[in-house]
Amino acid sequence: MTETLITPADAARTAGDVLLEVEDLAVEFRSDGGAVRAVDGLSYRVEAGRTLALVGESGCGKSVSSLAVMGLLPPTARVVGGTARYRGTDLLALSPTKHRAHCGTHVAMVFQDALAALNPVHTVGYQLTESLRARTGASRREARRRAVELLDLVKVPNAAQRVDEYPHQFSGGMRQRVMIASALALDPDVLIADEPTTALDVTVQAQVLRLLAEIQAERQMGLVLITHDLGVVAGVADDVTVMYAGRAVEHAPVRDLYAAPAHPYTRALLRSVPRIDVVDEHAGGRLPVVPGRPPAPGSAPSGCSFHPRCDVARTGASGAVPAGEGAVRDVCRTVEPPLDDVAPGRSSACHFAAELLGGARA
Numbered sequence: 001m002t003e004t005l006i007t008p009a010d011a012a013r014t015a016g017d018v019l020l021e022v023e024d025l026a027v028e029f030r031s032d033g034g035a036v037r038a039v040d041g042l043s044y045r046v047e048a049g050r051t052l053a054l055v056g057e058s059g060c061g062k063s064v065s066s067l068a069v070m071g072l073l074p075p076t077a078r079v080v081g082g083t084a085r086y087r088g089t090d091l092l093a094l095s096p097t098k099h100r101a102h103c104g105t106h107v108a109m110v111f112q113d114a115l116a117a118l119n120p121v122h123t124v125g126y127q128l129t130e131s132l133r134a135r136t137g138a139s140r141r142e143a144r145r146r147a148v149e150l151l152d153l154v155k156v157p158n159a160a161q162r163v164d165e166y167p168h169q170f171s172g173g174m175r176q177r178v179m180i181a182s183a184l185a186l187d188p189d190v191l192i193a194d195e196p197t198t199a200l201d202v203t204v205q206a207q208v209l210r211l212l213a214e215i216q217a218e219r220q221m222g223l224v225l226i227t228h229d230l231g232v233v234a235g236v237a238d239d240v241t242v243m244y245a246g247r248a249v250e251h252a253p254v255r256d257l258y259a260a261p262a263h264p265y266t267r268a269l270l271r272s273v274p275r276i277d278v279v280d281e282h283a284g285g286r287l288p289v290v291p292g293r294p295p296a297p298g299s300a301p302s303g304c305s306f307h308p309r310c311d312v313a314r315t316g317a318s319g320a321v322p323a324g325e326g327a328v329r330d331v332c333r334t335v336e337p338p339l340d341d342v343a344p345g346r347s348s349a350c351h352f353a354a355e356l357l358g359g360a361r362a
């Protein structure tokens with residue numbers, strides 16, 4: 001069957017258009033002990049003009065799932081199930097060449113270790129337009145003009161002058177802006193930003209997030225914002241998908257999620273981070289993370305993979321009624337909860353989601 005390259009870019013972006021739809025994505029790594037699953041049945045959708053935050057602790061599969069969408073998995077990993085449809089075309093069914101042609105162009109990514117990715121021996125302007133020159137054959141002059149535009153777009157002051165400077169002449173925050181500009185060079189429909197602010201101090205983090213939100217809104221782009229910190233998404237995301245051990249465990253519009261999480265893991269994450277805008281009670285420094293550790297890929301416990309860390313499994317949603325002398329409820333130990341709808345636009349993979357929501361409303 002012949003593959004069709006989707007017409008770029010300039011397909012109009014109308015708010016609400018589904019740009020990227022990931023469904024049941026599964027990724028495995030080869031290891032000495034056999035295949036281990038790092039992403040297991042992840043689904044999410046990205047619409048024009050909206051920001052989806054993909055949130056979870058280290059190792060839950062945020063980066064691996066994004067690299068799979070981009071066709072950039074390391075050789076030891078492979079996609080073993082699912083689809084990733086960009087404007088209806090399954091990227092995962094394309095040849096590697098076509099896949100990469102789409103990505104970078106229509107779906108771009110700011111990588112987690114982006115700050116290290118800038119080459120110290122080339123000017124920022126050169127690096128910003130490498131992909132542009134390779135893909136469009138733009139002249140040096142045209143590419144430089146575009147590089148200045150891109151630096152302006154990400155609000156680097158004195159862009160016309162700074163375009164000829166080298167990465168070490170930029171601060172961390174400014175380098176991160178350059179990486180964002182680089183990902184935007186081909187005017188992508190969807191931008192996946194993997195932890196774009198973790199290396200930055202809090203004030204610069206806020207500036208970079210605000211910038212991303214502005215660009216996203218102005219261009220009606222779909223933005224996937226990856227973070228381990230629910231605190232940073234309150235002011236910028238529209239929707240949140242919470243991941244645990246390779247799976248989505250909760251999906252909700254951001255305000256609903258903050259007002260009443262429908263999964264104990266989300267609730268624990270919310271307790272562990274400062275809030276930005278909704279409720280101020282946790283304002284202040286960073287609080288301890290969720291007690292315990294997530295399971296390594298391939299060693300998830302039976303039943304609900306969160307059960308060894310889950311307070312609700314022991315004490316009920318309200319925390320008031322011990323469910324069997326502190327023992328984990330049988331259903332949590334033995335039956336894996338599916339990600340089910342629990343309210344309009346909301347889903348949760350917890351046997352007691354209704355109880356959690358009921359308690360929050362009471």
Ligand SMILES: Nc1ncnc2c1ncn2[C@@H]1O[C@H](COP(=O)(O)OP(=O)(O)OP(=O)(O)O)[C@@H](O)[C@H]1O
Nearest residue numbers: 029038057058059060061062063064065074228297
């Ligand atoms: N090259 C690799 N070889 C084997 N396993 C890997 C490799 N890269 C990632 N993994 C495993 O896949 C799982 C998901 O990793 P991933 O990098 O997606 O986590 P993450 O959610 O992005 O975490 P972080 O917040 O630390 O960036 C992890 O448990 C990790 O150990």
Ligand code: SF4
Nearest residue numbers: 304307310332350351
């Ligand atoms: S299913 Fe049980 S263990 Fe899992 S999150 Fe819900 S209450 Fe906790």
Ligand SMILES: [Mg+2]
Nearest residue numbers: 062063064112
């Ligand atoms: Mg990561």
